[in-house]
Amino acid sequence: xxxxxxxxxxxxxxxxxxxxxxxxxxxxxxxxxxxxxxxxxxxxxxxxxxxxxxxxxxxxxxxxxxxxxxxxxxxxxxxxxxxxxxxxxxxxxxxxxxxxxxxxxxxxxxxxxxxxxxxxxxxxxxxxxxxxxxxxxxxxxxxxxxxxxxxxxxxxxxxxxxxxxxxxxxxxxxxxxxxxxxxxxxxxxxxxxxxxxxxxxxxxxxxxxxxxxxxxxxxxxxxx
Numbered sequence: 001x002x003x004x005x006x007x008x009x010x011x012x013x014x015x016x017x018x019x020x021x022x023x024x025x026x027x028x029x030x031x032x033x034x035x036x037x038x039x040x041x042x043x044x045x046x047x048x049x050x051x052x053x054x055x056x057x058x059x060x061x062x063x064x065x066x067x068x069x070x071x072x073x074x075x076x077x078x079x080x081x082x083x084x085x086x087x088x089x090x091x092x093x094x095x096x097x098x099x100x101x102x103x104x105x106x107x108x109x110x111x112x113x114x115x116x117x118x119x120x121x122x123x124x125x126x127x128x129x130x131x132x133x134x135x136x137x138x139x140x141x142x143x144x145x146x147x148x149x150x151x152x153x154x155x156x157x158x159x160x161x162x163x164x165x166x167x168x169x170x171x172x173x174x175x176x177x178x179x180x181x182x183x184x185x186x187x188x189x190x191x192x193x194x195x196x197x198x199x200x201x202x203x204x205x206x207x208x209x210x211x212x213x214x215x216x217x218x219x220x221x222x223x224x
Contacts, residue, residue, distance in 0.1 A: 006179060015175060027109060038106070039161055079091060079110040080150055108126065
């Protein structure tokens, strides 16, 4: 399921406003050829513009690896860069991507920067980021757990995250089990609309009728 179709399915349930629940265009999918990513959020806050209060390396703090294991797999690490100037340095690169893969994480979302993009893409680990930076600078974790915000998307630990080449969104858990069924119906109706538009018998009246029928079907399914 692509993220656009998942977003369309969520809209049919009316569980949130249509301008909420997704990251804005400041968060880019760096590996658009990878298949869609889905997992439960592991939330982290980090800084990179100044040295950490203790230690000298961003590997000095390892307690967050234990926290990762408390979140159901598969997992998506969501990192908020709390520096005033986000993206000064990269917390995630090839080494951390492989560590996270070993911890059953399938990707990471950050409003900060990442690096080693070619090496990471070969692993199949997803990067969604606000920037790419050559250095890790003074990257270090300042908080593990709690609500974070990346690209306008607010994320709590354990939230269900879906992402692909189009972007990242959260999936409300109360309707998550219904998403596959609804997306299948959406795709079916979209194929019919496209087929109508390409047919020799196309008319605006037929198009209006087809769209009204589709909207009525979506509304009925969501309520049911």
